[in-house]
Amino acid sequence: MEQLLWKHIQNVRTKSPLVHNITNYVVMNNTANALLAIGASPIMAHAHQEVEEMVNICQALVINIGTLDEYWTVSMIQAAKAANRLNKPWILDPVGAGATSYRDTTLEYLLSFRPTVIRGNASEILALAKLNQEKTKGVDSTAQSNDAVQAAQYLHKQFGSTVCISGETDIIVAEGKEMRLFNGNALMTKVTGLGCTATAIIGAFIAVTENVAEAAAAAISLLNIACELVAKNVEGPGSLQMHLLDKLYNLTQTEFDQHIKLSA
Amino acid sequence: MEQLLWKHIQNVRTKSPLVHNITNYVVMNNTANALLAIGASPIMAHAHQEVEEMVNICQALVINIGTLDEYWTVSMIQAAKAANRLNKPWILDPVGAGATSYRDTTLEYLLSFRPTVIRGNASEILALAKLNQEKTKGVDSTAQSNDAVQAAQYLHKQFGSTVCISGETDIIVAEGKEMRLFNGNALMTKVTGLGCTATAIIGAFIAVTENVAEAAAAAISLLNIACELVAKNVEGPGSLQMHLLDKLYNLTQTEFDQHIKLSA
Amino acid sequence: MEQLLWKHIQNVRTKSPLVHNITNYVVMNNTANALLAIGASPIMAHAHQEVEEMVNICQALVINIGTLDEYWTVSMIQAAKAANRLNKPWILDPVGAGATSYRDTTLEYLLSFRPTVIRGNASEILALAKLNQEKTKGVDSTAQSNDAVQAAQYLHKQFGSTVCISGETDIIVAEGKEMRLFNGNALMTKVTGLGCTATAIIGAFIAVTENVAEAAAAAISLLNIACELVAKNVEGPGSLQMHLLDKLYNLTQTEFDQHIKLSA
Numbered sequence: 001m002e003q004l005l006w007k008h009i010q011n012v013r014t015k016s017p018l019v020h021n022i023t024n025y026v027v028m029n030n031t032a033n034a035l036l037a038i039g040a041s042p043i044m045a046h047a048h049q050e051v052e053e054m055v056n057i058c059q060a061l062v063i064n065i066g067t068l069d070e071y072w073t074v075s076m077i078q079a080a081k082a083a084n085r086l087n088k089p090w091i092l093d094p095v096g097a098g099a100t101s102y103r104d105t106t107l108e109y110l111l112s113f114r115p116t117v118i119r120g121n122a123s124e125i126l127a128l129a130k131l132n133q134e135k136t137k138g139v140d141s142t143a144q145s146n147d148a149v150q151a152a153q154y155l156h157k158q159f160g161s162t163v164c165i166s167g168e169t170d171i172i173v174a175e176g177k178e179m180r181l182f183n184g185n186a187l188m189t190k191v192t193g194l195g196c197t198a199t200a201i202i203g204a205f206i207a208v209t210e211n212v213a214e215a216a217a218a219a220i221s222l223l224n225i226a227c228e229l230v231a232k233n234v235e236g237p238g239s240l241q242m243h244l245l246d247k248l249y250n251l252t253q254t255e256f257d258q259h260i261k262l263s264a
Numbered sequence: 265m266e267q268l269l270w271k272h273i274q275n276v277r278t279k280s281p282l283v284h285n286i287t288n289y290v291v292m293n294n295t296a297n298a299l300l301a302i303g304a305s306p307i308m309a310h311a312h313q314e315v316e317e318m319v320n321i322c323q324a325l326v327i328n329i330g331t332l333d334e335y336w337t338v339s340m341i342q343a344a345k346a347a348n349r350l351n352k353p354w355i356l357d358p359v360g361a362g363a364t365s366y367r368d369t370t371l372e373y374l375l376s377f378r379p380t381v382i383r384g385n386a387s388e389i390l391a392l393a394k395l396n397q398e399k400t401k402g403v404d405s406t407a408q409s410n411d412a413v414q415a416a417q418y419l420h421k422q423f424g425s426t427v428c429i430s431g432e433t434d435i436i437v438a439e440g441k442e443m444r445l446f447n448g449n450a451l452m453t454k455v456t457g458l459g460c461t462a463t464a465i466i467g468a469f470i471a472v473t474e475n476v477a478e479a480a481a482a483a484i485s486l487l488n489i490a491c492e493l494v495a496k497n498v499e500g501p502g503s504l505q506m507h508l509l510d511k512l513y514n515l516t517q518t519e520f521d522q523h524i525k526l527s528a
Numbered sequence: 529m530e531q532l533l534w535k536h537i538q539n540v541r542t543k544s545p546l547v548h549n550i551t552n553y554v555v556m557n558n559t560a561n562a563l564l565a566i567g568a569s570p571i572m573a574h575a576h577q578e579v580e581e582m583v584n585i586c587q588a589l590v591i592n593i594g595t596l597d598e599y600w601t602v603s604m605i606q607a608a609k610a611a612n613r614l615n616k617p618w619i620l621d622p623v624g625a626g627a628t629s630y631r632d633t634t635l636e637y638l639l640s641f642r643p644t645v646i647r648g649n650a651s652e653i654l655a656l657a658k659l660n661q662e663k664t665k666g667v668d669s670t671a672q673s674n675d676a677v678q679a680a681q682y683l684h685k686q687f688g689s690t691v692c693i694s695g696e697t698d699i700i701v702a703e704g705k706e707m708r709l710f711n712g713n714a715l716m717t718k719v720t721g722l723g724c725t726a727t728a729i730i731g732a733f734i735a736v737t738e739n740v741a742e743a744a745a746a747a748i749s750l751l752n753i754a755c756e757l758v759a760k761n762v763e764g765p766g767s768l769q770m771h772l773l774d775k776l777y778n779l780t781q782t783e784f785d786q787h788i789k790l791s792a
Contacts, residue, residue, distance in 0.1 A: 024308070025289055025292050025308070025553055026292045026293050026296050026308050027293065028553050028554045029293060029554050029555065029557060029558065029720060029721070030293065032554050032720035032721075033719065033720050033765065033766070033769070036717075036718045036719065036720055036765065037718060037764065037765055037766070042720065043624070043627075044552070044553070044554050044594070044595055045595065045624070045628075046595065046597060047596055047597040047598065047630055048597070048598070049598070049628075049630035050627075050628035050629075050630040050631065053627070053628040053629070053630075054627070054628065057627065066308070067308055067309065067310065068311055069310060069311040069312070069335070070311065070312070070313070071335075071597070071599075096307070096309070099307075099314075099317070099318070099321065100309075100313075100314035100317040100318065101313075101314075101317070102311055102313035102314040102317075103314065189300075190300045190301060190513060191297065191300065192293060192296035192297050192300055192306065193293070193296075234510070235507075235510040235514060236301065236507075236509055236510025236511065236512075236513035236514050237297065237300065237301055237509050237510065237513055238297070238301070238505075238506040238507055238508060238509025238510045238513075239506060239507070239509075239510050241297070241506075241509070241766075242506050242766040242767060242769075242770050243763075243764075243766055243767070244766060245764055245765050245766025245767075245769070246762070246763040246764025246765065246766045246767050247763075247764065248764075249718060249764035249765055249766075250763060250764050288572070289553055289556050289572070290556045290557050290560050290572050291557065293557060294557065330572070331572055331573065331574065332575055333574060333575040333576070333599070334575065334576070334577070335599075360571070360573070363571075363578075363581070363582070363585065364573075364577075364578035364581040364582065365577075365578075365581070366575055366577035366578040366581075367578065453564075454564045454565060454777060455561065455564065456557060456560035456561050456564055456570065457557070457560070498774070499771075499774040499778060500565065500771075500773055500774025500775065500776075500777035500778050501561065501564065501565055501773050501774065501777055502561070502565070502769075502770040502771055502772060502773025502774045502777075503770060503771070503773075503774050505561070505770075505773070506770050
């Protein structure tokens with residue numbers, strides 16, 4: 001498996017997929033830079049008059065609702081609908097799912113266009129699953145980590161999506177399988193938008209990788225190993241954010257092989 | 265006083281307050297990262313459909329008009345009104361006050377919701393005070409630095425706000441007192457949005473600190489000492505911006521005690 | 529010529545021109561910081577109610593359509609129209625020209641306000657020229673690099689603009705002349721928005737420099753030499769982005785003189 005994931009990383013570097021991002025204001029610069037660093041080509045565009053043309057040009061779509069509003073919500077729906085119709089892979093980052101009813105309504109609509117991948121933290125995945133379950137099947141009663149896996153399985157069943165749960169351990173839930181990834185570093189939680197960066201990078205990988213779960217595993221491992229290596233030599237989150245881009249750009253197969261930890 | 269301020273810094277690190285930011289595009293990433301680095305939790309959200317819910321969830325609100333437009337102005341007014349009604353602490357950053365009549369009209373409206381803190385440079389504080397004074401009481405005739413203090417006192421009297429004037433010396437004007445803070449470094453003026461960062465950090469401190477003037481003093485001292493320490497070892501503004509996040513994250517009590525300079 | 533360009537760089541540092549930017553979300557922070565680092569004063573403002581006042585206050589205008597939408601397009605048109613009327617220098621960055629018909633329509637309108645400078649990569653300059661040529665004069669048939677120069681000459685003739693074509697070699701096309709600049713580093717393509725940064729910096733130079741082609745040459749040389757010097761000592765694009773700001777800030781005449789390569 002590990003060899004396979006490295007192949008996917010090289011594949012992105014070689015094929016340089018065009019990735020269309022409709023994402024939040026906070027992370028636009030970082031996710032564009034992360035995509036460039038791994039070898040992909042980012043496009044950020046959200047105007048209603050051009051969203052569909054952009055989806056058509058690109059090989060994958062990233063939708064992140066972090067700083068949504070009424071205009072952007074329409075952009076996201078137009079794009080998700082187009083991706084679904086054109087059979088282009090797309091990933092949904094349900095930032096703040098469950099925090100407000102506006103987010104939940106928007107997410108419910110977006111889910112209907114069957115995202116190829118959904119990536120969020122445990123509470124976002126739980127909130128997302130709750131939206132789509134009858135209230136009596138609520139997932140509130142059981143323990144959180146199991147819940148998130150259960151919720152992910154539910155989302156997979158409903159929408160066909162591969163679901164990535166981010167946390168100290170990252171879990172990927174797909175058809176009949178569950179992968180656990182153990183790389184990363186606690187300092188990552190002190191840099192804004194590294195979850196959004198994971199989402200964008202997965203976007204690049206699903207653009208050029210047939211197997212979606214492998215694409216997600218390669219993307220997350222790449223980001224987490226890069227952070228892990230960088231975190232050893234930095235004094236705080238500012239340096240982590242900057243050197244991470246360097247490491248995404250120059251990570252070697254040897255570094256990848258020596259550090260990757262997963263159970264598939 | 266110095267011991268007290270450090271206690272407030274530790275308090276933010278421990279309590280990790282949720283801070284709602286409606287701020288400008290230029291600084292969103294930096295202010296989110298600064299909030300994370302000091303131990304707070306930033307939320308950026310501006311959709312009319314969710315602004316009030318967000319104010320309700322959070323412990324403090326930051327409003328910064330830097331890149332305002334008609335949509336965002338409504339978001340800001342909704343949020344300020346909600347904060348006022350819910351008695352949540354909020355801070356106003358009147359970026360570019362006096363530059364255009366649109367900014368002034370917007371600020372006049374926002375002031376009516378009685379910000380807990382107002383933070384700006386001398387000319388912004390002056391412009392803000394002028395908005396609310398009868399023209400015959402205009403502050404144009406006297407010297408600038410005294411003017412800003414006088415203007416701040418006026419704003420305090422009118423709106424009950426603690427007013428922070430940023431500059432080489434930072435001045436905090438509150439009920440019956442005036443504090444002067446002497447930390448910082450000239451290179452700070454070459455990094456965009458460090459004023460906005462000060463505002464966001466003060467937002468986190470008023471979320472968990474009863475005494476507003478102390479909260480502001482702790483926040484400004486933290487930022488200015490961090491910049492001062494970092495500026496000694498950097499070659500320019502790029503490095504300052506990055507290492508500042510590291511230092512906000514790892515500043516020790518010893519460093520704080522050895523460098524703080526204020527008169528209260 | 530080299531001495532002259534350095535004089536222009538010093539001129540920006542001394543006069544600190546106020547530069548109004550209506551630019552894209554991805555690069556706002558970086559271009560604001562780049563403008564500060566070279567000694568200019570950036571303003572970002574796009575509200576319809578204040579755009580004209582801002583153009584009036586500033587000495588130059590930068591318009592970059594990277595993340596345009598219907599609201600921002602109106603802001604850009606208002607600003608370009610005002611700059612044209614007030615005879616203020618302004619620069620157009622036609623990001624993604626040719627990618628969607630919405631971009632092309634917007635650009636066609638903006639061009640009618642006769643930008644002082646147009647800066648883009650070869651394919652953007654080609655797309656821009658095509659918009660304004662009769663279809664039978666299409667530039668599709670000849671080789672790309674010559675095309676871009678031909679397209680630039682065409683744009684110059686039509687709109688009076690000095691045209692900068694970015695690439696491994698940068699080419700400046702103005703009335704009866706063509707300059708070629710040979711500085712820079714391949715790693716620049718892995719940092720998002722360095723083209724946008726070039727545009728913003730040129731904006732600062734045309735604010736205080738009579739000769740537009742020289743202003744553009746000074747700006748581009750400054751950025752490219754700074755990148756070239758920094759790229760020698762960095763491990764990747766993250767470090768390049770950060771140290772670039774340091775170098776823009778502290779580049780010396782000796783460094784400039786020793787590295788500048790151009791043919792005029």
